[in-house]
Amino acid sequence: MTDDPRTSQPTRFPSEPEQKRPGFETAMRTKPDHGEESYVGKGLLEGRVALVTGGDSGIGRAVAIAYAREGANVAISYLEAEQADADETKAWVEKAGRRCLLLPGDIRDRALCTELVERTVGELGRLDILVNNAAAQTTNEDLNDIDDDTMEEAFAVNVIAMVRLAKAAVPHMQPGSTIVNTTSIQAKVATENMIVYAATKGAISSLTIGLSNLLAPKGIRVNAVAPGPVWTPIQPIAKPSDKLEMLGQDTPLGRAGQPSELAPAFVLLASKEGSYISGAVIPVTGGIPMY
Template identity: 70%
Template sequence: MTDDPREAGARPPFPGDQQQARPGLSSRMTPAPDHGEHSYVGKGLLTDRVALITGGDSGIGRAVAIAYAREGADVAISYLPVEQTDAEETKAWVERAGRRALLLPGDLREEAHCRDLVARTVAEFGRLDILVNNAAAQTVNDGLDDVTAKDLEGSFRANVFAMYYLCQAAVPHMKPGSAIVNSTSQQAKVADKTMLIYAATKGAIASLTIGLSNLLAPKGIRVNCVAPGPVWTPIQPIVKSPEQIASLGSETPLGRAGQPAELAPAYVLLASREGSYMSGALVPVTGGTPMY
């Protein structure tokens, strides 16, 4: 593995013709994303903790699940039922690290399911120390008329409402030293004109992270968010054209898309004692693209 950040992951061009139906599967991507399966080395930073990760079947969520397991945590994984094959793969990697994995299929757009995720995690593992709100729906547009009411409501339900419901359900089980880590995006600040609704939800997540950090600091619970740039995950071939896929990440200063494995260390930092004085932070992992 190279120390040169320009060459640490696959560079464009990528094979452009790999569009997928929603929600997309990691197993169908070429080249295969790097989730840290063969590179992440744990240091015992999360020994005997319990984490609930939404969207943990693939992409950044899988990378975080693998990293947390290798740091010593048991992991509950939330995902859509059609993502079962990817979820089983993530479970296998968690178990290879010697930790327990709980698979929890369902739709985060349903409030009852969000609350059930927390209840089932606590019932299985006896505690909940880390909540990672990572799952997201992405909608693209050419103009205002391309966004339907269904798109608008579905995106906010999946990306923002679910985060709120999960936090409501999780916090009563959390003790001082627990952590919530949210996935926002560089789109929260740069807001591409073709991603109006997605950018709006990610801006809401960034703001909600700050508010929650202020609310929960007196309880000893830290709340932070990570802002990825373009990352090679299944969400990309769902919404981008073959031309956009082929050049993904080429506009970043490092000239390439990130790999999920390159995001995981930020999530470990924010969940562990190593980040004990970090709360209300937004951590950009964007390949050098500025957010301010």
């Protein structure tokens, strides 16, 4: 690897097998980089506790690893089918000398959202950081391809669960706590074959601003990170192999991002380094503008 941002990570993903939802890290031919060998902590989150949804793989795993190396204990939520991926994330968190609480379940379940927070506080002692990262990605070729059940599921996972988790978390949070949401470049570009997914991500961006305004008087900051094309298990679900190979080559930097390249933004927004940042959406897009 080099320091050149155009070539510091893989630029092609040949022969990557397609997957069915929810997508598994263990099934990927080209493994994503979560910072396992590169992320170096500075103690920025020492003594804190984070709950990361979708923490088993992809961006969620990279965030969990980075937070652990910054000193935080981490709870991760994930679907039961993703247990093998979750176990690997836990191993990396514990290798950093931190506790990792595994919380399987489907966040479309209203009761589970409350349970995730209660178990985190009960077993890890507190909650300082909520990372709303789990997402259901949907695609369409035409308007008639959009299935009602799939559309409702996307909003249930990407938006409604986020509100429920925030409602459950905030009563446990002290001033200085933070919420970090994962939105997407799709909130702005809204490509024609991802209109439902884009709509959920637009809602997340607006929700981030609204929650920031609502919670600022409590001393709780709320921000979002907007990834561009990133090499995670969500990609082999949404795209055929021929398109996967070229993922990210239409960005100004000419390649897809890696989860490890998202983690520092999540650390900034969760730490004192970002103490005057609230209501922001931070693009990590390989140069694609978000105006």
